[in-house]
Amino acid sequence: MVTPPSDEELAGLPALAPRLADALRALGYGVSGLRQLLDDDGLAALDRGEPEAVVRKIDLALDRPGLAAVVSAFIVGDAVDLVPWLGEELVADCVRCGVLRAVGDAAQHPRHAATIDVRPVEVDGVERLVFSDRDASMTDHVPGPDHVLGVGRASRSLLDITPMDPVGSVLDLGAGCGVQALGQHGAGSITATDVHPRACLYAEATLAAAGLADSAEVLVGSWFQPVAGRRFDRIVANPPFVVGVPEVGHVYRDSGLDLDGATELMLREVPDHLEPDGTAHLLGAWAHVDSGDRGGGAGADWASRVASWLPKEGVEAWIIQRDVVDPAAYVGTWLRDESIDPRSAEGRAKTRRWLDHFAANDVVGIGFGYITLQRVDGPSSITCEDMPQPLGGPFRDEAAEWLLRTAWLRDRNADDILGARYRVRPGVAVERVELAGSEADPEQGFSPAALRVTRTDGPRWSHDTDDAVVRILSAITPDAPLATVLDVMAMLGALPEDGLDDVKEALVPVVVDLVRHGLLLPAELLDDADAHDE
Known part of the structure; x- marks a missing residue:
């Protein structure tokens, strides 16, 4: 080379x-x-x-x-x-x-x-050219510590989850080659930062080639230091989130912070740099730490760990875990990323040191996923959930709608939920699962095993339910409040009149969950969307 x-x-x-x-x-x-x-x-x-x-x-x-x-x-x-x-x-x-x-x-x-x-x-329907160092995909070489990565899978994932509609100001933190900034070409101003001066040169080249040099600034500095005291309408970040020992082997992936310190730092500091209602869209990784009372294994309470990094006031957060791997598989993946053969003497030595560090800190797994934040007034609301299923389309659309749905839910009590009008999302399916009888009694036929309502678009969220909820969903109309629908169903004998208040009380959390995942849509949001389209 x-x-x-x-x-x-x-x-x-x-x-x-x-x-x-x-x-x-x-x-x-x-x-x-x-x-x-x-x-x-x-x-x-x-x-x-x-x-x-x-x-x-x-x-x-x-x-x-x-x-x-x-x-x-x-x-x-x-x-x-x-x-x-x-x-x-x-x-x-x-x-x-x-x-x-x-x-x-x-x-x-x-x-x-x-x-x-x-x-x-x-990017966003426009063909662009991205400048970076040569990777090892076409030529046999080992990228050095100062290597500036091009458009990899993580970059493409972040492009997929980040809204690209125009806003006033955008911060691309850890800009690297500048590809994320390209997706924000409609913003009034773009600020791209990176700790690595070499990366900033490539980002400047990428932006200049796209004709965005006049609307973008590229600043050299660590984390939020170059934009101290500033706030933005949108923050995009693909930080060096590799979970490992506290040292920098490659600038593009290693933060120098211990374990998942890079993701922790981002979650602690991002809210202070968002304008009111501003949003942040990040990739992150976190350790699954065995607390000693859960029996270990991947699944140790990662959600509590990540949620503890966010402030108690002022944030709506949606943290999606897309994958979780065991420590050995994780180390092997990142060794190959830097063109080190895990079978070599160097690879074995690095593997041993990395796994020893994980063991010393009770790390039993490493999770990876997407983080969507919004600055809000009032107490923070943090939702952490696993999403191993296919995305079913650009995740940015789901994230934007999720923020609208949670904003609608934020200040509503039980009476508000029952007094609102809804529509079942088009394409929602009712799944009835029946299993054949056992080998000992093959004549038994099929027995009900599960009943679910499932989205057939987007992330295809699926919720276990029962026949009563399915009947209610079938009766829901955007022309009448939910409470009225339930009253009419009781009058017609579809629900018991005695104990109807208990039915309503039990239904509220079910409706909240269905709204949160977009299976049930508040009519107010539909009205706003129709008005916007007009």
Whole structure:
């Protein structure tokens, strides 16, 4: 692999990026161009990190030699003659910035190899180019401690969970290559920060190539230090959340804080930097710690641990655990992330030290997930739940609606819940599960085993229920308050008139849970949505 650019060389990249991006786009270098050049099989090989399979697809693209050349250089990492496609002046400027290195005899066979990644991505329906250090997916090398990551799976997850509608001000904390800031292009102002000066140079280049340099500022500094005393309408963060020993091996993933200290720091400090009603959208990881009285195992009370990091006043929080893994699997995953073979002497030594640290701190599992926060008036409300099921679409839509639903619930008492009008969400299904009789009595037939109401859109939340609740849901109409619906059902004999007050009291928490997960929608929210659409 060619030598990566120094920070001094990269200082010229933000000014160069718009010219380079324009030249690449003119050759069709983008998401759609890659799809046409490589087709589905080639893109799959690219995702798997199989360069020769990608090259075979490129070699077949005889009708697009310019696109083939720049894909070979900036994605595969091969040395090619770029002068016919980028021009002598731009190639020379790229060499001065360390973006390209001359390979072989420049006089006889001028070839250049790219030292950085310039990766096409689609963000909020717009094709962009993201600048970062070269990763190890296409070339055999070990990224160094100062490596600036490109668009990885975590970055794509954060893009998926973060709203992209325009707001006044956005903070992208731990901006890295700047890809999250691209999703906020409609904001009045964008502030991107990173502790790593090299990352800030790449973020500036990414924003400049997207034409966002005038509406964005990029600041160097640790955590919230660069924006001390400032507040924002939206905060987006993919912090270095790796749970491990308190040291920095790689700036992009290690915070230097012990265990899950990075996520703790974010949750403690984010609320102070949000405007009223402002929201934060974060990725996080947390330790599952065996308290000694739960029998250990993953599932030790992670929710209480994470909730304790948030203030008692002023926050609506939704913390979703998407996955939890055992310590050994977690360590192996992150060793491979830094291109260390767990079987090597180095890999075994790091594994032993990491697992010893987990054992000394009673860590029995590590959870990962999504965090949605909103600054509110009044006591904090914190919801922690597991969501292992498929998302069923962009999670940002569900998170935005969840905040609306919880805001509606926040100040309502039992009488308010019963006095409100509702509609069952379109597509909600009633699932009746019946199981066949036992082997000892095969003639028994089928017996009821479960009754559930389930969303068929979004995260597909599912709630166990009973026939009485199903009857009530079937009768609910947005034209009448819930209490009135229950009274009419009692008059018609569908509910007992004696004890109807007890039925209403028992139904309130059921309705709250169904509203929280969007199976039951308050008519007021539907009316607001219809008015907004008009």
